[in-house]
Amino acid sequence: VTERYPALCLDYAWALALQGQPAEAERLLTLAEAAFRDVPARYGLVLSAQIHVARIRHDLPRTIDLSQRALxxxxxxxxxxxxxxxxxxxxxxxxxxxxxxxGAALATAQEAAGVAQNHHVRLLALGFGSMALAAQGQWLQAADQLRAALKSGATSPASSVIHLVLGALLFEWNQLDEAESHLQQAIDLAQASGNSELECSAHRQWALLKQALGQAPAARAALTRAEQVAGAQAPPQTSARNSAVAVEIALAQNDLATAQVQLAAMPVPAAASLFFPTLCLAPARLSLAQGQLSAA
Incomplete structure (x- = not known):
């Protein structure tokens, strides 16, 4: 029935994409694209959904190309x-x-979402924009933005990303109790929103936190949960990020064998850090732990 109604295909594809089912979402978007190719406004909406699918698959060049075309x-x-x-x-x-x-694109997204009164997009843009600020050394400004955002809706599902990023910042500052509170809320709200990508990220950060607190079994359990949320058909970058965190935790537990297995399982280079996604340090860290200084 859905396939006979292109607009319904588009709406349902969005729901599937947000729930981490990109393959089925893309199939429906192909149908919507064929129906709306000659209707610019509708075709732009199809492109927007295709962009989201490309992003959760971590096909970044396609994401950028489609985004620019759609705009x-x-x-x-x-x-x-x-x-x-x-x-x-x-x-x-x-x-x-x-x-x-x-930073420029995310600031534009926040402004447009404010005009459109789209609370969800505004908070996502603010969360990722804060990560970009932190990665450029503006940690305090990022934290101020996040805390201000929480004053207007700390318990809405869209606030998951705000709690996640603030929790990760507090973790970096070794404020572990407050970090734990925000990360727990990030997990709960991501589950409520059905955003599997955010939930997976929150479980990875929770694993790092639990390891820092000396709770090794809880850290391993959080990693297992991240893998379960990602699923068997997880995009390579998601699997790689899970492996990067697993390497870091195994090294913290002096389990070099597990770290080596996890590194070998990493399908593409990835970072354990939420703030520096291109900084893949797992191979160097393992080499250092093995005493192979020249390899590091």
Missing amino acids: ELIPAEAAEPRSALTLNLGIAYWQMGRLAEA
Whole structure:
């Protein structure tokens, strides 16, 4: 029934993509694209959904290309779709380490989402924008932004990313009790929103926190949960990030054998850090732990 109604295909594809089912979402988007190719406004919405699928698959060049194409189609006054498009563009830039471009796109996304009164997109843009700020050394400004955002809705599902990033910042500052509170809320809210990508990130950060607290079994359990949330068909970058955190935790537990297995299982280079996604330190850290200084 869905396939006979292109608009329903588009709506359902969005729901599937947000729940971490990109393959089925892409199939429905192909149907919607064929129906709406000659309707610019609708086609722009299809492109927006395709961009989201490309992003959760970590196909960053495609994400950027589709985003730029879609922004050319959508009128400047169409704040709602433009906010989602610039959000995905900013996240792709951030994941590629293009921080200045990421910050500019995410600021534009926040502004457009404010005009459109899209609370969800605004908070996502603010969360990722804060990560870009932190990665450029502006840690205090990032924390101030995040705390201000929580004053307007700390318990809404869209606030998951805000709690996640603030929790990760507090973890870096060794404020572990407060970090734990925010990360628990990040997990709970991500589950409530059905955003598997955010939930997976929150479990990884929770694993690092538990290891820092000396709770090794809880750290391993959090890693297992991250893998379960990612699923068997997880994008390579998601699996790699899980492995990067697993390497870091295994090394902290002086388990070099497990660290070596996890590193070998890493499908693509990835970082354990939430703030520096292109900084893959797992091979160097393992080499140092093995006493292979020249390899590190």
